[in-house]
Amino acid sequence: MLERAPQQTLGDGSRPRPVTFRGAGFMPSGGRLSGWIALVLVIALWQFAGSAGWVNPLFLPAPSAIAVAIYKLAMSGALWQHVSASVVRIGSGWLLGTVAGVIVGFAIGLSTLARGVGITFISALFPIPKIALLPLLILWLGIGEEPKIATIALGVFFSTAISVYSGVDAVPRNLIRMAQSFNVPFHAIVRRVIWPGALPSILAGFRITASVALLLVVSAEMIGAQFGIGAFVLQAGNLMQTDQLLAGVVILSLFGLAVGKAINVLEAKLLHWR
Amino acid sequence: MDLIADHISHRFGGLDVLDNVSFAVASGEVVAIVGPSGCGKSTLLSILGGLLQPSEGQAQLRGAPPAGSLNPLTFVFQDFALLPWCTVEANVEFPLAHTALDAAARKAVVDDALRRTGLSDFRSAYPKQLSGGMRQRVGIARALAVRPAILLMDEPLSALDSQTRELLMEDFIRLLAAGAMGVVYVTHNLEEAVRLADRIVVLSRRPGRVREIVEIPVTRAERGAIDARGKLLALQNDLWSLIREEAIDAEREVQHA
Numbered sequence: 208m209l210e211r212a213p214q215q216t217l218g219d220g221s222r223p224r225p226v227t228f229r230g231a232g233f234m235p236s237g238g239r240l241s242g243w244i245a246l247v248l249v250i251a252l253w254q255f256a257g258s259a260g261w262v263n264p265l266f267l268p269a270p271s272a273i274a275v276a277i278y279k280l281a282m283s284g285a286l287w288q289h290v291s292a293s294v295v296r297i298g299s300g301w302l303l304g305t306v307a308g309v310i311v312g313f314a315i316g317l318s319t320l321a322r323g324v325g326i327t328f329i330s331a332l333f334p335i336p337k338i339a340l341l342p343l344l345i346l347w348l349g350i351g352e353e354p355k356i357a358t359i360a361l362g363v364f365f366s367t368a369i370s371v372y373s374g375v376d377a378v379p380r381n382l383i384r385m386a387q388s389f390n391v392p393f394h395a396i397v398r399r400v401i402w403p404g405a406l407p408s409i410l411a412g413f414r415i416t417a418s419v420a421l422l423l424v425v426s427a428e429m430i431g432a433q434f435g436i437g438a439f440v441l442q443a444g445n446l447m448q449t450d451q452l453l454a455g456v457v458i459l460s461l462f463g464l465a466v467g468k469a470i471n472v473l474e475a476k477l478l479h480w481r
Numbered sequence: 482m483d484l485i486a487d488h489i490s491h492r493f494g495g496l497d498v499l500d501n502v503s504f505a506v507a508s509g510e511v512v513a514i515v516g517p518s519g520c521g522k523s524t525l526l527s528i529l530g531g532l533l534q535p536s537e538g539q540a541q542l543r544g545a546p547p548a549g550s551l552n553p554l555t556f557v558f559q560d561f562a563l564l565p566w567c568t569v570e571a572n573v574e575f576p577l578a579h580t581a582l583d584a585a586a587r588k589a590v591v592d593d594a595l596r597r598t599g600l601s602d603f604r605s606a607y608p609k610q611l612s613g614g615m616r617q618r619v620g621i622a623r624a625l626a627v628r629p630a631i632l633l634m635d636e637p638l639s640a641l642d643s644q645t646r647e648l649l650m651e652d653f654i655r656l657l658a659a660g661a662m663g664v665v666y667v668t669h670n671l672e673e674a675v676r677l678a679d680r681i682v683v684l685s686r687r688p689g690r691v692r693e694i695v696e697i698p699v700t701r702a703e704r705g706a707i708d709a710r711g712k713l714l715a716l717q718n719d720l721w722s723l724i725r726e727e728a729i730d731a732e733r734e735v736q737h738a
Binding site for chain 2 (some may be wrong): 243378381382385386387388389390391392399400403404406480481
């Protein structure tokens with residue numbers, strides 16, 4: 208039987224006072240509403256500055272003018288022509304670079320020989336700005352879609368390979384040892400332990416390679432393309448059509464946001480366990 | 482099936498970790514391995530379980546595993562080693578997926594393992610949703626699912642708080658009493674060793690050598706009795722006297738490493 212402790216008598220009889228709270232701050236939370244309000248305020252201010260004639264529309268057209276330019280582009284069909292050309296290039300280049308990067312990244316992550324050879328080549332070639340290779344690729348592949356797609360694929364390949372083998376390296380060794388201790392075959396360890404374990408790093412890599420692909424498609428189209436958002440932006444700049452130029456920039460921004468959103472959805476679906 | 486450590490020595494680079502360690506674990510016997518920090522207890526367990534090649538000597542098995550054993554030597558890990566992207570049920574089923582069992586048989590085995598470890602209501606939970614004790618229960622359920630001949634337990638309670646440790650210890654005692662599994666139980670906790678084991682292998686500080694192999698004078702079934710508790714406490718104190726000086730030296734060595 209446990210014996211209850213007697214009632215305690217505390218202190219000198221003075222009134223107790225609350226302990227001062229000192230733990231406030233240093234915990235920023237992501238308030239989404241404040242972000243939207245700030246965006247709307249900036250656009251409103253920009254529009255007001257344009258309407259009031261504070262800013263020369265040649266240098267900075269008002270948001271409404273940009274919206275009208277986008278509307279006209281959409282109505283004329285030019286928007287679709289340019290966007291579709293860019294999307295095809297980005298899609299093909301990203302897919303090629305990603306597939307190759309995932310294969311090479313896994314090989315480097317799993318094989319001693321591939322690691323020795325692969326890391327040497329990746330370290331040597333990764334720092335080269337891939338757009339600098341476009342003239343060489345044009346020489347090799349001709350003046351068509353191929354050199355632009357190859358430039359994007361190269362840019363995507365290196366970042367993907369690095370994020371994949373880093374992800375494979377980051378899979379906790381104890382999970383691999385656990386699987387080995389149950390005699391789980393190599394292919395099943397790769398499929399059921401290493402692949403899901405490396406996925407967070409791979410998806411983070413996708414976020415980076417999507418930006419790389421967007422950057423390279425615009426650069427490549429500015430160097431040598433008739434259609435595509437990059438070509439359109441350059442053309443608009445040459446003709447001093449600033450509203451159209453910014454319309455192109457807005458479309459690029461929306462494209463980047465859409466890709467980011469798609470990756471968010473993918474992460475939420477595939478990494479729900481985190 | 483018996484497990485034999487036959488003159489096992491191991492070096493990591495120039496560091497001698499184990500030196501000529503020999504002992505045997507008979508079928509159904511629980512052998513605890515204790516010793517000062519860094520004496521090579523976990524390394525020895527990895528060698529016994531085939532996860533590490535010893536520099537000298539070898540781990541051997543004698544006799545056939547019991548019928549239906551899918552993985553005769555099975556680990557229970559200190560850090561649980563659960564797949565965080567799998568539910569409790571999928572974690573327990575993980576080692577069965579590549580076996581000859583069909584889906585219905587696998588489900589029956591998983592259901593049984595979950596029931597025995599009190600996890601039936603948590604089968605759809607993910608590891609992050611579970612407490613440390615529940616996670617270790619999943620690790621134990623996964624081990625039980627493959628019907629091991631010998632369980633290799635690497636400090637299975639050391640990552641847990643003392644209350645959870647006590648509850649799981651009671652579960653271990655119950656599970657081991659019910660089956661004929663042999664167990665190698667690595668621990669730095671002498672109380673766990675004397676409560677659970679039939680024999681205790683005491684290793685010296687690095688490089689780990691067998692200093693003593695101590696027989697527990699009370700059967701596992703009798704350990705709940707008051708006089709048995711006194712005997713176990715006395716044995717625990719004797720063991721502590723045996724390793725205390727080396728534990729202090731090992732502690733200083735770790736601090737200066």
